[in-house]
């Protein structure tokens with residue numbers, strides 16, 4: 149036999165789905181009941197009708213009473229008894245603009261904490277109706293007594309769920325979800341709402357409004373914000389504020405934004421409402437147009453959300469640009485705390501790049517200054533790519549009259565290179581250790597010839613460590629020796645070390661990456677250093693070897709180079725050898 153049949157739904161399965169997969173906690177039942185009451189009050193639309201929601205909790209149950217529109221008996225059959233049926237949408241979707249509910253499943257959340265839900269409701273001029281729904285999926289409808297238009301929902305705690313009916317818990321939850329509602333909600337007689345939006349532009353003087361917002365931030369963030377930025381995105385009917393955090397925020401921590409939809413709290417931890425780079429701010433907003441996900445704990449990812457995120461980003465950027473114009477000292481203070489976020493933004497945003505260029509001081513070998521200042525002084529941007537290279541080269545480069553920026557901090561190298569795109573007249577060069585060596589003076593050929601024997605001995609002393617001894621003359625004379633490694637050379641040295649340990653096949657593969665060895669790290673001895681001159685003058689090859697080994701060790705330590713086992717062994721040998729010579733022992737006594 150053919151014909152239309154209707155799905156049967158096992159309510160226990162649906163309740164399990166809601167409690168374990170949709171909602172993060174049974175506590176949402178308070179929100180769903182409040183939301184229905186708010187919608188009912190909104191729907192009544194009669195300006196003379198009272199707008200009241202009262203909740204009474206006693207640890208064993210909860211009664212939620214509203215002065216809303218109520219339901220007729222037919223509507224009770226239609227809306228309460230059909231899962232997924234909602235009176236709050238129509239085919240054109242207009243209703244969504246007015247009401248919080250839309251899915252027709254909210255009431256089921258009551259079954260997270262109760263086995264029975266009783267609704268007594270009365271529509272204007274109609275008799276009251278009672279509906280009793282049970283978690284086993286059955287329900288009954290009958291006549292009821294109710295003097296006024298409105299609805300009363302009554303829940304009795306399921307054994308084990310009493311904690312959710314505790315009066316303090318219910319009051320806290322009602323205040324959390326509903327504190328911005330524009331009309332009164334009471335829990336056991338005490339008002340938990342009625343404050344409206346803390347950022348409303350009302351008759352308060354501007355100073356008072358700001359002080360109130362700072363107080364509000366202290367309540368919700370637990371800290372005094374660095375600044376308060378008004379947000380306004382008309383397209384999403386969104387208003388609110390961004391609180392700029394007074395301490396550095398973790399870029400990975402993107403939660404913490406509080407979103408209200410039509411004045412009811414959606415979540416305290418919405419991540420995707422602000423751009424990634426804005427991790428220095430926490431926002432609190434209310435929107436009439438953004439849509440919730442079905443769990444009502446996050447925002448539905450649609451084009452409107454994307455455009456809203458962009459608009460909020462624009463407004464935060466605008467605040468920064470305005471700060472630059474009106475209060476540079478505060479901007480510098482802000483950058484001191486949040487430079488990472490701003491730099492991350494500057495990687496893609498020219499205005500922010502200009503801001504970083506003008507205001508963020510970088511480390512250079514001639515003191516801290518902004519890149520703009522550095523360009524003005526030196527006509528170009530010369531930088532080292534790592535902090536280690538900077539440490540190695542800063543002093544010696546300064547002695548050669550070369551100013552250099554430490555590009556080793558997060559984003560700095562990328563930003564410096566981007567400055568070249570922004571201003572093509574700026575030359576940007578990376579100072580590499582071997583470039584620096586090419587600026588050192590060669591030693592007089594005759595002198596070098598005379599030191600051939602010394603250089604041979606010195607080279608043999610460090611041969612096994614894969615480095616090349618070079619004699620040059622450079623400033624300052626107080627630096628006897630430099631160990632210069634290029635990144636490429638360091639990589640190849642690592643490769644060679646690995647190849648020595650690897651088996652034949654793998655070694656063959658690795659050797660394909662290894663070019664001829666003319667780029668070995670250089671041990672540059674400074675012929676201007678009195679100490680080096682004295683070492684050159686040592687006749688005894690054993691003493692020369694010890695001294696060169698010691699200089700090698702010192703150069704490694706000064707440049708913060710990694711000490712390999714072979715280096716440690718050499719350092720040890722040379723230290724003991726020198727000690728032996730310095731401290732006369734029994735042998736020399738005789």
Ligand SMILES: Nc1ncnc2c1ncn2[C@@H]1O[C@H](COP(=O)(O)OP(=O)(O)OP(=O)(O)O)[C@@H](O)[C@H]1O
Nearest residue numbers: 184185188227234235249250251252253254255299
């Ligand atoms: N307090 C109330 N007063 C009047 N009608 C109500 C009340 N509570 C529920 N209803 C009716 O019951 C229907 C179903 O409510 P339910 O909470 O399950 O879904 P919803 O509010 O429409 O959507 P959502 O699942 O998004 O909450 C509502 O659409 C509304 O018509």
